[in-house]
Amino acid sequence: MAENFTEEIILNQLRTVMDPELNCDLVSLSMIKDIQIDDGNIKFTIELTTPACPLRNRIETDARKAVASLPGVNNVEIKMSARVQQSQQLKEKFELNIKNIIAVSSGKGGVGKTTVAVNLAIALAQSGASVGIMDADIYGPNVPTMMGIKTMPTPREKKLIPAVAHNVKIMSIGFLVKDGQPLIWRGPLLNSTIRQFLTDVEWGNLDYLVVDLPPGTGDVQLSLSQHIPITCGIIVTMPQKVSLDNASRGVEMFKKLDIPIAGVIENMGAMQLPDGTILNVFGEGGGEAMANAYGLPFLARIPLNPDIRINSDAGTPIVVSQPNSTAAEIFSSIACDIASFISQQNLK
Secondary structure (H helix, E strand, O other): HHHHHOOHHHHHOOOOOOEEOOOOOOOOOEEEHHHHHHHEEEEEEEEOOHHHHHHHHHHHHHHHHHHHHHOOOOOOEEEEOOOOOOHHHHHOOOOOEEEEEEEEOOOOOOOOOHHHHHHHHHHHOOOOOEEEEEEOOOOOHHHHHHOOOOOOOOOOOOOOOOOOEEEEEEEEEHOOOOOOOOOOHEEEEEEEEHHHHHHOOOOOOEEEEEEEEOOOOHHHHHHHHHOOOOOHHHHOOOOHHHHHHHHHHHHHHHHOOOOOOEEEEEEEHHHHHHHOOEEEEOOHHHHHHHHHHOOOOOOEEEEOOHHHEEEEEOOOOHHHOOOOOHHHHHHHHHHHHHHHHHHHOOOO
């Protein structure tokens, strides 16, 4: 009878429901919250490890079926929520409310690394996460332009206040220099600036901080690894051989610094012409081949699309300006995959 239901009975039933990505049941993952029993009406909350969970609908459906199969259950009401887990390294090293740091890297310039970083940050925010982006590219701090922001707010109580656009908090080296001024940085100044961007910025509570690294494997990357426990890295490359050669150095850098790599993104892939012809301007399949060679996830192949560049230049990245486009869907998928990777890392 329904009146004999207990919380333990409901939990035992939900132990049969798995999170397919984390390969563990919902109860063991402490995802089941606030069970309420009213005769044959059962209510509970499923708290996911990220709002960008690509399988949330499947998890909800499986949980509903499991509880509804109990004799005497008339109705199952499920509330879906999410709470991103914090990286253990960040928890141990900093008294900050930043849960995870994602470093976006490329072996060379001109591969669209910042475009990827910006669209990734916005896609994570669109999923419901609290997100910031740190523009650490000392050679070309383009995040403000792509986000449609020219200045940051006035500092308050000795804290730098990040700008905000598209629900993403933004801090950039570009805010600290005048237009046209050359950016010449030496090691000590660079180190102090990177650390200041982490500790002296009023980031608030962030689920994810996306860091746009400069191209290459130089001082900024080393400074970040010394001062910031990076949760995972992402490699952005193009299909052409020279880009792949340099991207491989980025992979080796992350490995030497013991930074988990969430995967490889091949940017500027095949371009579709108005007549339907497919044109591989920069080659084909190189990023995926490199990922396979290193045993890394291949996250996506982003097509060469003028709209991505046009909208970035206008300060309205394609996930904002054309949310239903193929490119926007690819960036959203990348965000889900990276959020899933981080959830798995944080459970280790």
